[in-house]
Amino acid sequence: GRIGFDEAILCEQKTVPQIAEIASRSRDTVGRRLFTRLSAEKFAALPPDLCGAMIYDAQSRTAVLGATAPGAGPPRVAIVSAGSSDANVVAEAQATLAYFGQSTQKIEDVGVAGIWRLLERVDEIASMPVVIAVAGMDAALPTVLAGLVPSFVIGVPTSTGYGAARGGETALSAMLASCGPGLTVVNIDNGYGAACAAMRFLRMADRVRQAEVPLFS
Template sequence: MTQPEALRSLLESVAAGEVNPVEAFDKLKYLNYEPVGDFARIDHHRRLRTGFPEVIWGPGKTPDQIAQIMIAMRDRGSVVMATRIEPEVYAKLQEKVPDLYYYAMARICAITPPNFPSGGDPGGVGGVISILSAGTADLPVAEEAAVTAELSGFRVHRLWDVGVAGIHRLLNNRHVVESADVLIVVAGMEGALPSVVAGLADCPVIAVPTSIGYGASFGGLAPLLTMLNSCAAGVGVVNIDNGFGAAVLAGQILRAAHKLHLSQSSD
């Protein structure tokens, strides 16, 4: 059964009273995808299921493939976003998608709806995601997290270059840690910063190891292991250089807290 046939059958079942609207809505969450050429199937209903729309992973795709996917996604009313886009790829994409915006440090391309409130409040969720970087060299990963969170509608507070080699820089900005609802801490080298931050924070800490460091850091493996072995409680760890994944996890934590609050308020 094709998608149009499946949708028609579902609507007919609702009209006949065989399926109630709540059940129909649940089925629709898993129904809709759109083929693009012979190389992609866009999951338009991912936002319904998870709260976040599908995001395009740039590496491994040609500029033409990325552009076709973006054009197919742009009319759905949500942000269209592609990660790990290098400047030369962006230049080619801009020829096909003129209203594309490029966040150079984060290596993210995005199309936002006209009324999109960047850094706003998605559905009244509330909360602040504070993002800390150990060093300036960690900024591409930290900015990937920050821009992803902002494009998802969350409020973000940035604090860069506060690594443990000069711990006073962090301690002089403890208010950032104390005011956060979720913390994302990005660090390379030995990756000690998340453990230090978690010892000061009363909220979840998401640690992001980066591939920054000398040879014995093994491309981020050393900070990854440090973060996994953190002596501070409340630290979760994502994969090496995965700023995007950290931002999505932070957003889900805030959404879950919001849902719990609504549930308690209605009791």
């Protein structure tokens, strides 16, 4: 495609026949495809031959049609999360990157209410060029990270929490209003989008000849 990677199929508002038709067409043409936000019920309701050609993962709610092979090299993307309630969003980001051939480094449950757990892992995180920071509720994790590491940080607000968490709206706003300079943000629970951004980063990185251009400060 024009943008260097093919689009996934967002299944949430699609019917089973619609999904089946897309899967069938993909199998016969490009040969592989990623399906996101696919419930176990819908997956099970697909025609058996399509089910058989896909690998379903319940936690990330993704299905992969065709071959996937995580890259052989060391991971260049860290996925860091605040709590174990954020696990399915972490999984969606990881599954998407795996589909594109990228291995990832997961560092979970290091939210800032227990900041020492995060501090113990900072060097590990700082060694990664790209960091996907997943957090709900007050979502302070990406802000703190953006102040601690030079990596490119992509914040993913999650819909965990209740009341004033407002289904992820507070986490989203907090990341956007953050005083952590250069923090970028994607939609609530959008692990897929964060992974796509990471892919853009990796593909564009070799176009940059950083060393040639001096940076102030």
